[in-house]
Amino acid sequence: MAKYILQRLIYMIITLFIIATATFFLMKMLPGSPFDANAQKMSEEQYESMLEHYGLDEPVPVQYVKYMAGMVQGDLGVSFQYDNRAVTDVILDRLGPSAQLGAQALIIGAILGIILGMVAAIRHNTWVDYTSNVIAVIGISIPSFVFAGILQYYLAVQWRLFPPSFWETPIHTVLPTIALMIFPMAICARFMRTEMLEVLGSDYIELARAKGVSSNSIMFKHAMRNALIPVITVLGPMTVSLMTGTLVIEQIFAVPGIGEQFVSSINTKDYPVIMGTTMLFSILFIVVILIVDLLYGLIDPRIRISGGKK
């Protein structure tokens, strides 16, 4: 196990190095500079002196070496967009709300989705199953920002049940969480239903039934556990996408999150923040994949993570 994790860690470092290098050079290929907003007011001379001041006049490979040397020492530089603010501060300030929103949406969405999928499988081909299917299809096919708009208009503006936006008290988190949890809920419900149906029809469940094991025990102890594996697989990438891909939801509900920051840093050519957020997302993604792999072994002991004995 330790050897496996160590091996994965080495791969992770190599992957991160490749991502950092690729992102750096791709970023430098973007047209323009961080001074575009006022570029019309700058003479060539002024433009050059601004590039020099921020070290952007040096050849790209030199900038790359300097950046990587700084990054290895934990120095991600300072933001161009937010004058003199350390990139780590810019990221940390915005990570909290995104993480909380993502976690709430994922956990609530996954639990509800798993329940919905299970119920649908148990009540296969009944109105419960059909309703569950309709909910899942709607949740998957309608984008979350549509739900967000509807929730905001009716629950906040028309009926005044919740505040329309901001990220201040727990009540402020309700609408964005609902808007964001619908997709993971629908996905989980679909996967769970399909897997449960398959598992429930398998031989070992038949055997358990024949042996007189109670239905509750069959459901929760045997069927659900195996059905969870594909769900866990999709939950991994979804965890990251919920944290990073909440841009529209963050914007609609004025949540000061990292997704919005990432896009705005690209628009303003805030190179240090682009690099910092890309590296953060990459680390999150890689770590989540590792956790998912470890969870497989936990859920299904037949999956050996050490890979030695088969």
Add this chain to the structure above:
Amino acid sequence: MRQNKWFLLVVALLLGLVLAACSTTGSDSEEGSEEEGNTNESESTQTDEEKVLNIAATADIPTMDPIMAEDNVSFQYVSAVYEGLYRIATGGEIVSGVANKDETEISEDGLTYTFHLREDATWENGDPVTAQDFVYGWQRAIDPDNGSFYANYLMSGKIKNAAEIYAGDMEPSELGVSAPDDYTFVVELEKAVPYMDSYAAFMTFLPLNQEFVEEQGEDFALAPENMLSNGPFKMTEWETESGWVLEKNEDYWDAENVALNSINVKVIKDADTGLSNYEVGELDRVSLQGAQVKDNQTSPEFKSLTETSVFWLKMNQASAEKSEYMQNLNFRMALAKGFDKQSYIDVAYGNDSEPVNYFVPHDFVQHPETGEDFQTGSDVLAFDVEAAQEYWEKAKEELGFEEVTLSFLSGDTDVSKSISEFMKTELEENLEGLTLETVNVPWAQQLELMRKHEYELAVSGWGPDYKDAISFVDLWVTGGENNDVGYSNEDYDALVKSAKNELATKPVERFEALQQAEKIALEDAAIAPIMQRKTSVLSKDYVKGMDTMNPFGNDYSFKYVDIQK
């Protein structure tokens, strides 16, 4: 063993749920206590005179360091927290700030300004605001190590030695500013600056308390505790990307004339969210975008505010492939008069921005003696299909073509794309034989292509940084830094040159020379004016003092804003 693992999984899930809940609960209790605090505070201080303005900003404040400010949001709040020599009052009037405007002495040649500072102006910490604070603030701004774009843009070539200092050839201490005593601040100029009043009110020229700034080091202006106000408000809270709070600065010398107790600003990037918050009463005022304008135009709370930003069609005479066409006056006149500006506005903005046929905005500068607006109107480049077609036929004859293809450069946003489509449809329909090839690129690339003259047609705009017509007229001088349309006219250049030099101390002649210059450029169709932009807002009746926008610098002057419920 299996059971244990299963149990572990459930525990892990539950733990996650609890953690999420805890973090909410954590912020709950934290926010709760804060809220409680606010409630108590508001209960204890809530009187009839409590005046709180609740507004939104479309972005976080990029910087509160006066010398680094270069965007609208920063200008707006830096100007509320600090005060310079002069201040911009509602509508753009320049009034006394730390310096008494009536006492300012100007040397005969217009090259030396002596400002006399009031002695009752203090910093938030009780220190007096002295001339030395201005010397330090200005020297810090031009110091190339600090990388202030605006200091270089505004000071170089105007304030003695500024250009040399920014280039690294002189020390910041050699800047042409001095403090003969604590309350006298002297500025030496390289050439007369007729718009010195608005110049001295600009955010880059604020004083700074040297001891405080140096004590803060790199943290200066990054958080409320790292700022020292000398203006009408002080910043008390600032949560990045969330919002900030400004409270009345009781130590401000003119605090008795500041009506607002505080200003709460929330960052709201989505226009619909802004409107929702206005509708539920969270905001007292909100800007409208796109379809929101038409939907709310009949509301009694709807207001349309004139800006001084003007947009125009650029016709690049220095284009590598089509310069022969673009340098032909009839060709340019046909393009300039060949599209409906009102339809353009309807497509691009859907608000009541005004179609214009000139490029120095109206309601911006006035005649020094008569007070008459600079802009007396011009219809030389007004939309007129028949006239455009006549010019077009003449151009065809002179240049000997039947068909021509031009590229139209624009941004890659939805609005930019609809502008491209509009211009293509409109000009192709009105000018027979013309084909427009639309090129949509990111804004950064558009800027780069325009800078390098690698385009034929493009739409662009300009907003002024000081209150003087030359900020627009100077754009099109031969070889000028911003002259990316390749226009050149000797008479025009001569008028602009004289306005900058021998007429600098003759306001009336200078004003008229600039009017004459604009007329020449319009008759030459140097550019094709399109519109003067307007901002549409919904504002509660009780918000007073925000019904006009300042023509330059900060959009509104919070010092003069009031809530009258």
